[in-house]
Amino acid sequence: MGKLNVNKTAFWVTIVFIMVSPVENILRTEQIFYLIGILSLGFCVINRHQLYIDDSKYIPLLMVYMFLTCYWSADENAFGSLVVIYAELLFLFLQLQFQYSKDEYKKIKIAFLIQNWILLFLCFTNGSYMDNRFWLKSATSGADPNYLSGWFVIPLCFAIEYLFSENVKKVWKMAIVAQVVLSFYFIMQTASKSGLITNACVVTIATIYTLRSIIKDHPVRAILIIVIAVTAFVFAVNHMPAYLIQRLTNGDTSGTGRFPMWLTLAKEMINNPVKMIIGFGTGSVKYYTGKGLVSHNTFLDVLFNEGFLGFSILWCYIVKSIRKKREKFPFTVIAFAGMSVLLLTLSAFNTRFFMLILFLIGVDITEQEPVAE
Numbered sequence: 001m002g003k004l005n006v007n008k009t010a011f012w013v014t015i016v017f018i019m020v021s022p023v024e025n026i027l028r029t030e031q032i033f034y035l036i037g038i039l040s041l042g043f044c045v046i047n048r049h050q051l052y053i054d055d056s057k058y059i060p061l062l063m064v065y066m067f068l069t070c071y072w073s074a075d076e077n078a079f080g081s082l083v084v085i086y087a088e089l090l091f092l093f094l095q096l097q098f099q100y101s102k103d104e105y106k107k108i109k110i111a112f113l114i115q116n117w118i119l120l121f122l123c124f125t126n127g128s129y130m131d132n133r134f135w136l137k138s139a140t141s142g143a144d145p146n147y148l149s150g151w152f153v154i155p156l157c158f159a160i161e162y163l164f165s166e167n168v169k170k171v172w173k174m175a176i177v178a179q180v181v182l183s184f185y186f187i188m189q190t191a192s193k194s195g196l197i198t199n200a201c202v203v204t205i206a207t208i209y210t211l212r213s214i215i216k217d218h219p220v221r222a223i224l225i226i227v228i229a230v231t232a233f234v235f236a237v238n239h240m241p242a243y244l245i246q247r248l249t250n251g252d253t254s255g256t257g258r259f260p261m262w263l264t265l266a267k268e269m270i271n272n273p274v275k276m277i278i279g280f281g282t283g284s285v286k287y288y289t290g291k292g293l294v295s296h297n298t299f300l301d302v303l304f305n306e307g308f309l310g311f312s313i314l315w316c317y318i319v320k321s322i323r324k325k326r327e328k329f330p331f332t333v334i335a336f337a338g339m340s341v342l343l344l345t346l347s348a349f350n351t352r353f354f355m356l357i358l359f360l361i362g363v364d365i366t367e368q369e370p371v372a373e
Contacts, residue, residue: 006044010098011107013040014359018111021352022119022151034087041094048097055324055362056096058317063089065310066282073281073305074288081283085350092355092362099364105329108360109158116155116179123186134189149195150342150353152183154360156199157335159183160206164214164225194345202338206331258296258345261289265304279307285347294347298354299340301347321361332360 017037045051063086070078100108127136133145162168163176180203187199207229214225268288269276285304286294295301303311318336326333339357348354 006048007098007100010041010044010095011100011104013037013044014095015107015111018108018356019114019118021115021356022122031087034091037091038087038094041091041097045094045097052097052099052364054364055317055320056093058313059089059093059096062306062310062313062317065313066306069279069281069306069310070283071281072278073284075281075283075286078281078283088350088352088355092359095359096362096364099366101366105363105365108363109161109331112155112158112356113162113176113179116152116159116183119151119155120179120182120186127186129189133191134186145190146192146195146346147348147351149187149190149192149199150339150346150348150351152187152195152199153202153338153342154335154353154357156180156183157202157206157331157338160203160210161331164207164210194342198338198342201341202334205338206334209330209334261293261295262297262300264288264290265295265300269304275307277308279305279310281305296345296347298343298346298348301349317358317362321358325361329365336361 017033020033066082066085067079070082075081123134123136127134129135134148135145136148159176159180163173163180168176184199187196190196207225211225265285265288268280272280280288282305285301288304289295295304299311302314306313322333322336336357339354342348343354
């Protein structure tokens, strides 16, 4: 019997998890999937007899610090709330233990496109409308339409990358065009301002980045793409749902109530310089917003709960990971930038799509096929 190739095994575990993420949301089986994933990847790491302690070291460091802040947290259930967060972070850490080739990384991107088709299927079969907004109930990211829009950011970015790739057949490009159109249809149906703006910006930036090279070699094609894009934009604007138009033009300057909460949290941190450094404790933010709600800002949540110390750990991981990806994997960086903008309006630290983008920027990609073990 041949020896286990731990890299290949870990790779396919990751591929499956990416593709089925929307399904597990609907079936409410995320705990089972996490358990299977952690056991599978943990088994691979044990068989390899080695841990890679590179940028992935920031993940267990963050886990330890979050545990410590529970001791002074205002949330009585702080330790209990760590169970789900720890499962997600542990799975992320185990994912980062394996190197993948460029070819495998391409397959990971394709897995996101398949994930998007699965999500679109669920939107057609399990979606519903409430208060004139499209909802898709989810176990791991809630039922909020704003969170639903977050699932489209990564796939749309990679869809644009493959749409303009010369190595992709026309039949698949036609499928990608349909995918982009259907995605924006449901994004508009959510009536999420931040979701629509973020996804539109991601597609625009990814397209502009691609056009830089196309203009030099195929100027006529580039002009045709611009004309089609402008036409599609005008058509989309003229067919926006009435409720979305109302939300975009209602003149609300409070960020739908977000800005007052952010100001309240900022004042709390300024008045408590020690806690601003060490954090108010995991899960504390909802006790200080004045409304019993999270801040609707992922980075502010981390900064407030875990302080500058905890936030710095996460930030070090992000910055070092982005530096490694920015030259050879620009579309991954664009996807992360878009997701970061959306996260400024969502409390999504423990959502699957946030963990997936952390995996994409942090995973180690080698020039050659990793050695089988």
